[in-house]
Amino acid sequence: MSFVAVDGVTFRFAAGQSAVIEDLSFAMSRGETVGVLGASGSGKSTLLRLIAGLEMPERGSISINGRVIVDERVFVEPEKRGVGMVFQDYALFPNMTVADNIVFGLHKLKREERRLRLEEMLELVQLSGYVRRYPHELSGGQQQRVALARALAPQPSVLLMDEPFSNLDAHLKAAIRSELRQILRQAGTTCLLVSHDEADVDAICDRSLHVRAVEASDFGSAEFAR
Template structure:
């Protein structure tokens, strides 16, 4: 094909609004009053541990499930609510599942052409062919999905989801079937294609790093609820509670008590302006926020273990007054080995303070 467009045709991106959305399976509240607005063209990742309700929310948006209360709007149209329910095929959505859900008995070209029901067969095949070309899969058009690698199958699934130019693209753990070496490149490619298409996009993932790479915003979920919504930086820097902090980064948790607006711990005192006087609290210290200098400065510590991990090595450092050694991540320091005494210094910018009785 000579006249292959290099960019994916632009969709008319939809605004998605969820208002007080509830859904339960028996006694399990899989969606427990979700309010969320996603702007046209925005990529939002639904992030959270297994069973928190991410897939249920995606299925509600798609129209595969119907909410027991609340409303879902696409642009100004109510697609789910007490007064209306629009079935999935009428919602102008594109879906990409974890297992790609390609039809094994159809060629890659026919898989992509499948949703183009409004076109003649010849038009649908031509359009599907262009979509495969854009994904650099044109040479596999006549082949069957099983002959492709996982990454290529994922791209066929993405071509199929985008060929109808949906206003909103919904992806459920789209990269989890790929091995870790392939995942990074397929992720980056997918992000380019989705941005080019301009579609609003909701991606379900349980991987915080993936959410930070892909999402304009991240919606952090727990037990059917939305616990925090914001940019990746906002969620990483200012997690709403200790559980959210733990979810984003390995942390050292050091207990202490609040006095004079600060938490006092064996590692020193840190500002705790939002906490009550006398309250038990936890200082969460990121491993990269701990520095080891010559003994005699800072807090006395001893290196218990050193593991070479490439760019940043991991050290475990015992400090008096703390039950477990601190996990420290630093560039490998020549000669710093297990058994050595060090002076521990904490970078206050890497310390978050939370009430001890978090969820």
């Protein structure tokens, strides 16, 4: 049985507008890393937002680990989906330190557990000496790693990454790609990664999903490629 199942999902921003995603279906296995490729405006980021619960589909259903998180009747709020997300510009809270950002999603853990998990995450992303820094005191690459640590800390069942390399320099990007692949393998997380750069997906993902902008004559907007 597939771990993440997206079935016949259609989404439009406002009634009367053309659909951004139309009748999209695909599935992912547990522990798999899938890349989503497509041109600007093809609905890549929207797909992640639908899975995270930040947007509501017009039709279709999404389930994770056998649990329906959205369909015609059900809508599970984002905080109850167990999904982690790394945003395009990282969205690190500017008024919190690296440590506060990472433990933000660990509010249900006891203090000691929280501390251990923070240490584990800092080690994973190799930022142990930066706990007291604020986001603006970090480089782009460091910010990206904090965002990743923050998203992974609550051990989400699925990690969603929206253009995680778009704010990085070319030389930094190459280094971080292999680092990220290693971190994801180590954490064993199921991950859906959106990028407009095929090289990102080739370097990190097990397979890729191509989405195309919806046109009147072009329904069923996704296809898989190896």
